[in-house]
Amino acid sequence: MIPLVDLQTQYKSIQPAIDAAALRVLASGEYLGGPDVSAFEQGFAEYCNVGHAIAVNSGSSALHLSLLGAKVGPGDEVITSPFGFVATTAAICATGARPVFVDIDPLTFNLDPAGLADAITPKTKAIMPVHLYGLMADMDPIMSIARQANIAVIEDACQAHGALYKGKRAGSIGLSGSFSFNPGKNLSAVGRGGMVVTNDDEQAQFLRRLRDWGQDGRYNHVHQGFGYCMDTMQAAILNVKLRHLEHWTELRRAHARRLTCQLKNSAVTTPPEPHCCRHVYQVYAVRSASRDLLRAAIATRGVDSGVHYPRPVHLQQAYAGLGYMEGDFPEAERAAAEMLSLPISPELTDSQIDYIAAAVWSDAWRPRAATANLGVKSTRDLARPAQEQSEQAA
Structure with missing residues (x-):
């Protein structure tokens, strides 16, 4: 079986450094805060080109604090997207605010700026x-609309x-950004972890x-706060992994280019990479109107897969009280059925x-309506220079 995520192989590739960091923390007896957390904050702030990074215990906590x-x-x-993991909506609700959804761009699957103003x-x-x-959302129009309305991004x-x-x-780019270091993320802890970055x-x-x-200061509580601090062990291990992040990212991108090239003209639509963006492929999601048949077929050939995400947030039972109905966000609903x-x-x-490519090309799943999304028009310029396309296919 080719796994969707292979954390064991990643660990073995840097095992001596990870083990040394973990044993050092265990021997120190300092399990909360300390120089490991400070070093990771500084390193991650530099990586993101921001002035500050605030380490927390999960991505959900990071989202909550950012709000x-x-x-x-x-x-x-x-305002947010209805297509993605539920943590974004949950963090909004945790503040007492109301999530308002805007449909997604049908090619990038990110929030469509065309629906923001309304x-x-x-x-x-x-x-x-x-x-x-x-893949980053189309931030220029989002920031422009936000500035005109005097609201934060x-x-x-x-x-x-x-x-x-x-x-x-x-x-x-925005007022702040939130990151998760859960296992499976491009930079992953050995448990949960998160970060807020800001200038x-x-x-x-x-x-x-x-x-x-x-x-x-100790026992001087000036705000009603939370126990969201990052564990020292997670910071120590993330410090080791951060040194490898760019190399791992380039490997992901190279693998994505190879896979995209081999799936050209197949019965699936491969992920886009707008010319203005660097995609880091935390997920390599293809699109097919016969998604479930495809998934079953490649599983029989030993290829693992995942569905991110099978039901958009506005149709989740937990958020029925928001009053949204099926059909309110058709692009999000189509993506949930096809990715x-x-x-x-x-x-x-x-x-x-x-x-993997050969498994997808197999005729075993015989899609009934291959790439039903072909022909949809994005609100975003997805054109790539011919030279760049040739280089990426090489």
């Missing part, structure tokens, strides 16, 4: 675009470590207090990639 840092609260509205009301406090699958970059939009790192000095100070029970994630970890070999 609170933007003063989002009861009675407010936050969704803004006097209650709108923030826009939270999700950089889905490792909070980037959900939980799947986009190292992604670029017009040369700018994910998390560095705003005041917000960084506020969030550092908020993550540690609102303390400004299939193929293996794309840095640890893949060329022969494994070739085997």
Whole structure:
């Protein structure tokens, strides 16, 4: 079986350094805070080209703190995408605010800026675009609309470590950006972990207090805060992995180029990479109107796969109270029915990639309506220079 994610092979590739870091923390007896957390914050801030990084215990906590840092609260509205993991919507609800959804671009699967202006009301406090699958949302029009309306932009970059939009790192464009280090992410802890990044000095100070029970010094609680601090063990291991992140990212991108080239003219639609972006392929999601048949067929050939995400958030039972109905966001609903994630970890070999492509090309699944999404038009310029296309196919 070719696994969707191969954490064991990744661990073995850097085992001595990981083991040394873990044993050092265990021997130190310092399991919360300390120099390991500070070093990881500094390193990740430099990686993202931002002034501050605030380490927390999960991506969900990072999203929650980012919203609170933007003063989002009861009675407010936050615009986001209905297609993605539920944590984004859950974080908005945790502040007491109401999530307001805008449909996705049918080719990038990110929030479509064309629907933003109509969704803004006097209650709108923030826009939270999700950089889905490792591809950044179209940030220029999002930021322009937000500035005109005087509302904050909070980037959900939980799947986009190292992604670029017009040369700018994910998390560095809005008021803040939130990251997850859960296993399976491009930069993963041995459990849960998260980070908020920002260039705003005041917000960084506020969030550092908020993550540690609102303390400004020991037992001096100036805010109602939370126990969101990152464990020292996670920081120590993430420090080791951060040194490899760019190499792993380039391997992901090389594997994606090889797979995309081999799947050209097949019965699936491969992930786009707009010319202005650097896709980091946290997920390599192909699209097919016969997704379930395809998944079953490649499984019989030993290729693992995943579905990210089979039901859009607005149709989840937990959020029925928001009042959305089936058909409200047709592009998100179509994507939920058609997307299939193929293996794309840095640890893949060329022969494994070739085997994955051959499994997809197999006629065993006989799609009834191959690539039903062909012909849809994106609101985003997806044209790539011919020279660049040739280089990526090489």
